[in-house]
Amino acid sequence: MTTDPRLPFDPIDRAGTLWESHFGESSQMKVITSVMRVQQLLLAELDQRLKPFDITFARYEVLVLLTFSKRKSLPLSKIGERLMVHPTSVTNAIQRLEAQGLVQRLTDPEDGRRTLATLTPEGRRLTKKATKVLMDADFALTGLSPDEEVALYGLLRQFRASAGDFPYDGEVT
Amino acid sequence: MTTDPRLPFDPIDRAGTLWESHFGESSQMKVITSVMRVQQLLLAELDQRLKPFDITFARYEVLVLLTFSKRKSLPLSKIGERLMVHPTSVTNAIQRLEAQGLVQRLTDPEDGRRTLATLTPEGRRLTKKATKVLMDADFALTGLSPDEEVALYGLLRQFRASAGDFPYDGEVT
C-alpha cells in the first residue's frame, strides 16, 4: 500500500496557507502543485485501465496517432513531433509496441533514412478496445460538467499558448 | 536537439478534431492530453530554474515542506503523506538531500521507528534563494490573469475532490 491516501484536509490548500504566511502570494504555487497532482492521479488511473492491454498511456497515444493517419502508418520523426516527445523515446516506444506485435516497422521506400511504424491488424483491434474502455471511464476525468471541461481546456491552452507550445494565429516565424 | 519544437498548428486541437471524426466527443481527451502536456512544460521549466541549485522540483518541495514545519524537521512518513508520494520515494529524496548537505537525518528520540529529516542551515539558505528565483519567474506560470489562475485552481481542485484526493467538507469516514 501507498501512504495513507487520506488526510483530514486538502494538503494543497494547507500548503497554500502556509506559503502565504511565509512567502506571500500563493495562487501560482497552488496551480503548479495542482497540475502536478492531477497529472499524477490521471496517469495512474489511465495506466491502470490500460494494464489489461499491457500498454501504458504513452504507448496508447502512439497507437491512436497511427489510427488517425491515412495509411495507419507514420515515420517515427512525425510521431515524435506530434506527441511532443524525444526521438529516442519514440524509438523506445515503437520497439516495445513492435515486440508486442501491435506495430510493424519498415524502412520508408521513398526515403531510406526514415522508418515507418505501421499498425498491425492486432494493433487496430487493441486500439479500438482500449479506446472503448477509456471512453467508458470518461478518461478518468470525473467531477466536471461539460462546460467546465471546456473551460479547463481553455485555461490550459492559454498557458500553452503563452509558453510557446504552438504558434499564435498570425504569428510569423 | 529535440524534435522541432514548432508545428504550424496546435497538435492537441488537431488531435481533438481527428478524435471527433473517429471516436466522437473529444473534450475529455483534450483535457487529459493538455494536463499531461502542461505538466511536462511546467516541470521542465521549473527544473531548469532549479538546476543551478542542483535540485529537482520534487526535492524543492521537500525543502519547502520542512521550512514550514515548526522545528524545520519532520518524520519521513509525514513528508510522504503531505506531498502525496510513495514512502520509498521519500527515502530516496531525503538520501539525496542529505548527500548534498541540505538536510540531516536522525532517529526520532520519541519513537525509534521514525527518522526525522531536519533542514541544515545551508538547506535553509538554499530554499530561500531557490524560492526567490521561482517566484521571480512566476513559477513558470505565464499567460493567465490572477482571476484565471484562481479559476484554474478551482477546476483542478474540483476534479481532485471527485477523485477522492481529500475529504469533502462533512464527509464521514
Add this chain to the structure above:
DNA sequence: CGAATTTCAGCGTGACTGAGATTC
C-alpha cells in the same frame, strides 16, 4: 503478538546526452 516506519533490492518507464550509421 500485530502494526507502523523505514530501508533495500530490483523492475519498469521515460527523458536525456552523445555518438554513430545511413541516406538524402
Add this chain to the structure above:
DNA sequence: CGAATCTCAGTCACGCTGAAATTC
C-alpha cells in the same frame, strides 16, 4: 559535402512491489 533520420549505449530520476529490520 552538410543535413536529416534513426539507433544505440549509457545515465539519471522516479514510482512501484516485495521483503526485511526495527521499534512501538
